[in-house]
Every structure is written in C-alpha cells, then in structure tokens.
Amino acid sequence: MATLGELERAVMDLLWERPEAITANELRDLLSQRPAADGRGTDVKSLAVTTVLTVLSRLEKKGLVERERNTRPHRYQAVTSRAEHTAELMLEVLGSAPDREAVLARFIGTVSDGEAETLRKLLGRS
Amino acid sequence: MFATSWFLAALAVALAWPVPVLLSRAAWPARAPFAALILWQAIALAGGLSMIGAMLCFGLEPLGENLLAGLEHLIGIALGLESMDTLGIWHAFALSAAALLLAHLVFTLLLTFYRIQTQRRRHRDLLHLLSSPSTDRPDTLVINHDVPVAYCLPGGSRSVTVLSDGLMNLLSPDELRAVLIHEEAHLAQRHHLLLWAFAAWRSALPWLPTSKLAQRSVSSLIEMLADDVALREVSRATLVTAIALVASGSAQLPATELVATGGAKIDTPETTSARLGRLLTPRPPLGRGLQALVLGASALLLAAPTALLIVPGVFS
Numbered sequence: 001m002a003t004l005g006e007l008e009r010a011v012m013d014l015l016w017e018r019p020e021a022i023t024a025n026e027l028r029d030l031l032s033q034r035p036a037a038d039g040r041g042t043d044v045k046s047l048a049v050t051t052v053l054t055v056l057s058r059l060e061k062k063g064l065v066e067r068e069r070n071t072r073p074h075r076y077q078a079v080t081s082r083a084e085h086t087a088e089l090m091l092e093v094l095g096s097a098p099d100r101e102a103v104l105a106r107f108i109g110t111v112s113d114g115e116a117e118t119l120r121k122l123l124g125r126s
Numbered sequence: 127m128f129a130t131s132w133f134l135a136a137l138a139v140a141l142a143w144p145v146p147v148l149l150s151r152a153a154w155p156a157r158a159p160f161a162a163l164i165l166w167q168a169i170a171l172a173g174g175l176s177m178i179g180a181m182l183c184f185g186l187e188p189l190g191e192n193l194l195a196g197l198e199h200l201i202g203i204a205l206g207l208e209s210m211d212t213l214g215i216w217h218a219f220a221l222s223a224a225a226l227l228l229a230h231l232v233f234t235l236l237l238t239f240y241r242i243q244t245q246r247r248r249h250r251d252l253l254h255l256l257s258s259p260s261t262d263r264p265d266t267l268v269i270n271h272d273v274p275v276a277y278c279l280p281g282g283s284r285s286v287t288v289l290s291d292g293l294m295n296l297l298s299p300d301e302l303r304a305v306l307i308h309e310e311a312h313l314a315q316r317h318h319l320l321l322w323a324f325a326a327w328r329s330a331l332p333w334l335p336t337s338k339l340a341q342r343s344v345s346s347l348i349e350m351l352a353d354d355v356a357l358r359e360v361s362r363a364t365l366v367t368a369i370a371l372v373a374s375g376s377a378q379l380p381a382t383e384l385v386a387t388g389g390a391k392i393d394t395p396e397t398t399s400a401r402l403g404r405l406l407t408p409r410p411p412l413g414r415g416l417q418a419l420v421l422g423a424s425a426l427l428l429a430a431p432t433a434l435l436i437v438p439g440v441f442s
Contacts, residue, residue: 005254012255062251082270086256090271090290092249115406122367 007047007055010034012064016082021068021075024052130434131183134176137431141173146336150343156404158412159350161420163320166340166347168424170327173336174231176431178224183435185221188212193435234330235323242322250279253288260289263306268294274372278309280318287313293372301368304360311355317348346397353401366405373398 014030015022022030028049056076059065064085068075146169149155155162179193186196189203189212200221202208213221253267260266266287274293279286287309294302312318324344328337356365412420 009255062248064252064255082256085252086269086271089249089252089256089269090273090275092245093275093277094273112403112407115403118406119366119370119402122363123370 004055004058007031007051008059011052011055011059012078012082015065015076015078019077021077023073023075024049024056025073027056027076028052128184128187131180131187134180134183134431134434138173138176138180141169141176141427142334142336145169146339150339154412154416155343155347156350156400157409158417158420159347159354161412161417161424163344163347163351164424165420165427166324166344167320168427169336170324170340172427172431174327175428175435178228179431179435181220181224181227185213185217185219185224188214188217192437231326231330235326238326238329239322242325246279246281250281250284253279253286257288263287266306276305276309276372278313280313280316285313296371297368298364300360300364301371304356304365304368305372307356307359308352308365311352312348315348315351315355317352320344320348346400349397349401350404353405362405362408366402369398369401369405 010031011027014027014034028047031047031052056065056067060067060076064079065076066079068077149162149165149169182193182196186193186200189199190196199208203210203213253269257267257269260268265285266289269288269290271290272292273290274296275288275290276293277288279288287306289302289306293305297305321344324337324341328341331337353365353369411417
C-alpha cells in the first residue's frame with residue numbers, strides 16, 4: 001500500500017498533466033492504470049475512492065488543489081501549474097529574479113585585479 | 127553589587143557596539159572561521175547576559191550582596207513575607223526591565239524557531255511533490271528549474287540537499303561534487319542552528335549594531351567553513367569556479383529573508399566576494415597560538431559576567 005505522501009505525489013502528477021477538472025472516481029481509475037513508476041511500485045490497484053478523497057482534501061488544505069463545488073460529484077483540478085509551483089519554491093530560496101551579469105559584475109568589482117583575472121580565466125569555458 | 131552593575135553595563139555597551147564593529151572589520155576571521163564563529167557566539171551570549179545582569183544587579187542592590195541573596199529576598203517580597211520598603215522606584219524599574227528583556231529574548235527565540243519550522247515544513251511538502259530523488263546520491267533531491275541553485279533543507283534525519291536541473295547542466299561533475307560537499311557540510315555541522323539563534327538575536331534587538339553585524343558575519347563564516355570542508359576533496363580552482371558559476375546564475379537575497387524561508391543557504395554578493403577573495407588569494411590559517419587566544423577570550427567573555435553575577439562579593 002502506498003503512503004499518503006506517495007499518493008499525494010501521484011495525484012498531483014496526474015492533475016498537473018491535464019488542464020480540465022476531474023472527479024475522484026476518474027482519478028482513482030487513472031491511478032489504478034498508472035504503471036508503477038520509478039520501480040518503487042506504488043501499489044494503487046486496490047485503492048478506494050475514499051482514500052483518493054482523503055488525499056484530495058489534504059491537498060486542498062495545502063492550497064494545491066481546488067474543487068468545483070457546483071457540480072456533483074465534485075471535480076478537482078490543480079490550482080496552478082507545476083512550473084509555477086517550482087518557480088514559487090525557488091523564489092523562496094533565491095529571492096528576486098536572477099540577473100547573472102549584474103551579480104557577476106558586482107563581485108568582480110569587489111575583488112582585486114589579479115583575482116578578477118584568475119576568475120575570468122577559470123570561467124573562460126562557459 | 128553597585129560596582130558590578132556598572133561594570134556589567136559597560137561590558138554590555140562594549141559588546142553591543144565597538145567590539146562587534148571592530149571584529150566585523152577584522153581580516154583574521156577569514157583565516158580562522160571556526161574560532162571567529164565561537165567568538166561571535168560568546169559576544170552575543172555575554173552581551174545578552176551583561177545587559178540583563180546589569181539591570182538585575184542594579185535592581186537587587188538594596189536586597190543583598192550578590193545575585194542569589196538578592197533574588198532570595200526578591201522572592202520573599204513577591205510572596206509577601208518581606209517588606210518592599212527597601213526597594214526604591216528605580217530598583218523596581220530596573221528589575222522589571224530585566225525581566226521584560228529576558229522574556230523578550232526567550233520569546234523571540236521561540237517565535238523564530240516556530241516560524242522557521244512552519245516555513246520549512248511547507249517548503250518540504252511542496253518540494254516532495256515537485257522534485258525527484260537523485261539517482262546517484264542519497265538524501266539528494268533534484269528539482270526541475272533552469273536557474274542553477276543548490277541548498278540544503280535541515281530536518282534531522284530527513285535533511286536533504288536540493289539541486290536544480292540548471293545547476294547540473296551548468297557544472298562539471300567535479301564542480302557539482304564541490305557544491306554537494308559544501309551543502310552537506312552545512313548539514314553535518316548543524317549550521318542552521320547558528321543561523322536560527324542569530325536570526326532571533328537580530329529580530330529581538332534589530333537596532334543594536336551587534337545583532338546585524340553578528341548575523342552577517344556568522345552567515346559568511348559558515349560558508350567559509352563549508353568551503354574548507356569541500357577543499358579537502360576538490361581542488362581550489364574547481365571550488366572557485368563552482369561558486370562563481372552558481373553565484374552569477376542566481377540573484378541573492380538579504381540574509382534575514384533567507385533564514386525566514388528555512389533554507390540554510392545564505393549568500394549575499396558580499397559573502398560571495400569574501401569567499402572568492404579568500405580562495406583566490408589563500409592566506410595561511412591563523413597560528414595555533416592565536417586561535418587558542420581567541421577561544422580563551424571567548425571563554426573569558428562568558429565566564430566574567432557569569433562569575434560577577436553569581437560569586438558573592440567579588441565586586442562589591
């Protein structure tokens with residue numbers, strides 16, 4: 001049996017792949033068809049819809065999944081794309097948008113001429 | 127007690143302003159990052175201790191000849207067993223200020239811890255959905271992102287190092303190894319605990335020169351320590367190239383915000399140039415004698431206010 005963390009991952013992977021919202025039942029079927037990826041074999045053959053709903057509500061609480069409430073059964077979709085989530089995560093680590101040249105110029109400006117020369121030589125390949 | 131409180135006040139002022147300013151301008155810490163790190167911790171601890179101690183001694187002065195005797199009488203007063211006539215308004219004021227400052231420091235420390243933990247947990251949750259485990263290195267995650275970035279996410283046995291695709295494309299295998307060893311050194315040496323303490327110290331007393339200078343120096347020193355670990359396994363040129371490539375591929379944030387995100391990676395352009403300068407023009411490490419002197423000074427710095435507060439009649 002797959003852990004909740006692995007299931008969350010599998011569910012997000014599926015939701016990120018498709019633009020349209022899908023129901024928990026459809027999601028369960030897709031999860032069951034999915035080949036065991038990366039050899040770790042997340043066994044989801046015997047997955048119950050209630051488990052999928054649990055995973056979905058956890059993901060909803062984390063702000064990753066949204067639910068269309070005006071349809072029955074509810075349909076679920078990812079809040080934003082995988083790329084946007086990655087960008088957001090990297091922003092936490094890096095801060096503002098990267099400006100390669102400016103940063104390099106700035107620290108070359110603070111080292112001595114000899115050091116800057118050595119650095120340029122080392123970086124020459126790129 | 128009166129002389130003690132003045133001495134502690136003078137020590138508090140010295141440790142809040144001139145001492146950290148001088149230390150942050152000194153060149154030797156780059157040659158002895160470990161000793162310098164210990165000294166910064168001693169300055170912060172002794173600084174806080176003498177600030178609180180000075181007010182405490184002043185406030186308890188009419189109650190006893192040392193801290194313990196004074197506190198005993200204070201408890202008596204609080205329980206209504208003794209009269210509080212001996213305690214003047216200024217003494218009461220100083221005691222309240224000492225209690226407030228202590229509470230403020232402890233509270234800020236805990237609040238900072240809670241904030242870092244929350245952010246780290248959220249970061250880890252997202253990370254596990256977005257990244258995949260590295261195929262050839264344990265406890266390493268790879269994330270799909272073009273910007274070259276490497277950082278470590280501390281969390282006890284769940285500590286991981288995170289690399290981006292951009293980084294793996296940019297660096298040669300040797301350079302990548304340098305970056306990985308560097309990040310793993312941060313985790314192994316528990317640098318995130320130091321960053322936590324100094325981030326709390328700074329948000330508790332943001333207007334003191336010492337807290338800002340200490341945080342900046344400490345984040346710089348831990349990078350140097352991690353670089354030194356990497357140098358044991360890769361060449362200087364490899365490490366320099368890796369640092370320069372990573373730094374030029376990513377813009378940086380002021381240290382505080384990065385601490386707040388819970389990532390242990392803190393690099394400002396100033397830190398990067400200090401690291402690069404040190405690697406490009408290597409200077410011999412500080413002599414053993416001098417390093418011992420720094421460590422001795424750190425110990426003395428901590429012992430002096432502690433002894434003054436506790437040992438009866440040392441300074442009265």
